[in-house]
Structures are given as C-alpha cells and as structure tokens.
Amino acid sequence: MSSSVGPRYFGAVMSAMVTPFDRDGRLDLDAARRLARWLADHGNDGLVVAATTGEGSTLSDDERRDLVSAVAQAVTIPVLASTGTNDTAHTIALTRQARDLGAAGVLVVGPYYNRPPQAGIEAHFRAAAAATTLPVMIYDVPSRTGRRVSHEVLLRLLCEVPNIIAFKDATGDPPAAAALVAQAGAHFDLYSGDDSYTLPLLAIGAVGLVGTTTHWTGPHFQKIIAAFQAGEPRRARDINSTLLESFRFVNSDDSVYSMSVKAMLRTLGQDVGQCRLPLPAAPPGTNDRAREVWQRLAG
Numbered sequence: 146m147s148s149s150v151g152p153r154y155f156g157a158v159m160s161a162m163v164t165p166f167d168r169d170g171r172l173d174l175d176a177a178r179r180l181a182r183w184l185a186d187h188g189n190d191g192l193v194v195a196a197t198t199g200e201g202s203t204l205s206d207d208e209r210r211d212l213v214s215a216v217a218q219a220v221t222i223p224v225l226a227s228t229g230t231n232d233t234a235h236t237i238a239l240t241r242q243a244r245d246l247g248a249a250g251v252l253v254v255g256p257y258y259n260r261p262p263q264a265g266i267e268a269h270f271r272a273a274a275a276a277t278t279l280p281v282m283i284y285d286v287p288s289r290t291g292r293r294v295s296h297e298v299l300l301r302l303l304c305e306v307p308n309i310i311a312f313k314d315a316t317g318d319p320p321a322a323a324a325l326v327a328q329a330g331a332h333f334d335l336y337s338g339d340d341s342y343t344l345p346l347l348a349i350g351a352v353g354l355v356g357t358t359t360h361w362t363g364p365h366f367q368k369i370i371a372a373f374q375a376g377e378p379r380r381a382r383d384i385n386s387t388l389l390e391s392f393r394f395v396n397s398d399d400s401v402y403s404m405s406v407k408a409m410l411r412t413l414g415q416d417v418g419q420c421r422l423p424l425p426a427a428p429p430g431t432n433d434r435a436r437e438v439w440q441r442l443a444g
Contacts, residue, residue: 160193167418176416178219184360209226213226223249253274270302282336334353337354344381357396404425
C-alpha cells in the first residue's frame, strides 16, 4: 500500500492486541483470528500485532510471522506488524517480511536496553524504514526503552523519510507533542500511546490512540474522538471520565497490561489464555476485579 495516503490512514482507534496462548503456552492462532474479528466488531479501526501488550518479546520469529499472517487474513481493518527490536539487523529482517504477511504497516519501537546515543536511534529508524515500502509508525516509550527519542531526531525522521507517517507517543509529555505537531504536523499522524493521555493529546492534534483498554473501550473512544471533533469537549470529558477505572485497572504493581487485558477478555467471553513468563498468571482476584470494572462501565 502507498505511504502517500492522507491522515488517519490507520484509523482513529487501534488496539495493541494481546496474543492468545493455549493451556500449554503455545500460540493459539484460531483464538487470535477470533479475537481480531471481535475487536474489529467492537470499535477498533486497526490492530497492532506482536507489540509489547502482545508479548512480542517472548514470541519466536516463526510465531511472529504466523501471528501477523493469521490476523491480517482474518480482518479487513489495517494490521500493523510490530517489528522493532534492540538489534537493527533483526529489525530490518522482520520489517522486510511484513508486507508479504499482509501487514498494512509496521510499528517500530526505539531500540531498548542498548541505550544508544541519538545518532544510533536515528540510524536505527532510518534503516527500518528503508527496509520496506510499507508506512511506518514510530513508537517512543522511554519507560521501556531507557532512552527517549529527541525532538530533533523525530523532526528529521518525520519530515525527511517519506514512509514514516505516524508517531505513537508514550512519553507522557503533551507539551513536547504539541511542539512536534506545530513543526511537523503536515507530515505525520500523532497517536496517543497511553490511553489516559488520549484526550489531552487530541487537544493538540492527535488523530487517535494505539491502546490497551481499547480491547473493551473501543466504542467509548470512538465517541470521545467524535465528540471532540464535533466541538463538544464537555461531552468528550464526560465519556473519558467513565474510563478512569479502566485506566487504573489495566496496569498495577500486581497485574500489568497484558495480564489485565487477558483477564478482562475472559470476562467478556474471549478465551485468550494466560501470559508467558516473565509475566505470570494473573493474581487471585484479577478476574473478579475485571468483572466489577466491566459491570460499572457497561451499566
């Protein structure tokens, strides 16, 4: 697909989809297809596969390939393959195969653990983008990578690399995002990388989010974005306030994103299994808490 398409190419509401496993911890492709179709029917315009919430770091390359292919074939909405690693050569290899697997684009996170200087971060993203004709979404999440992508590097990448067309911002820094939009907004679409920051980022030009609670709050975020775009900020705030409990539930010291999302999906009748170590099984009470959160939201 061409990278010259206009804004909102990937849609407004996307989920970083969890990866289903069976009782023996093996990849469950049938469950992945069912979940992808269910998400497409429940407020999601697109999906990101094998990213952090999808436990991509514990998937083998063969599992990544099979997962992206299965999900891309199961739905008609855009599917982005998460291809970023802390090894540029490995990232290039994963990125090169994404088109043949049916992906509509790729998500590339900053190189984690290595903590390279900004020159290395920029070279990493440029190499990944050069490896494909697919549109690329850059992902900056310094709490996980250990190194934030600088404003100057982002500007150059967004303005100089034609197929880098989107930025998933999980920096928790709306003023910096506003400055980026002011200087390079014509070149890219800004997505919130943290569900709770979506409304603030909409105010400075974001087009949507790549979320986690969106596994069950997709329709709510569609309404928030529609209300904001219709000039009804009070309505957007009111809807957002109903999601605060979901934001708190999805990440805690005892149950991080993938674990909590899977617990909620079990509540909603989607059997996606447990997580792989180092993420343990959800602690006692997580499923009960998920039911409480959902009942209050749905009621």
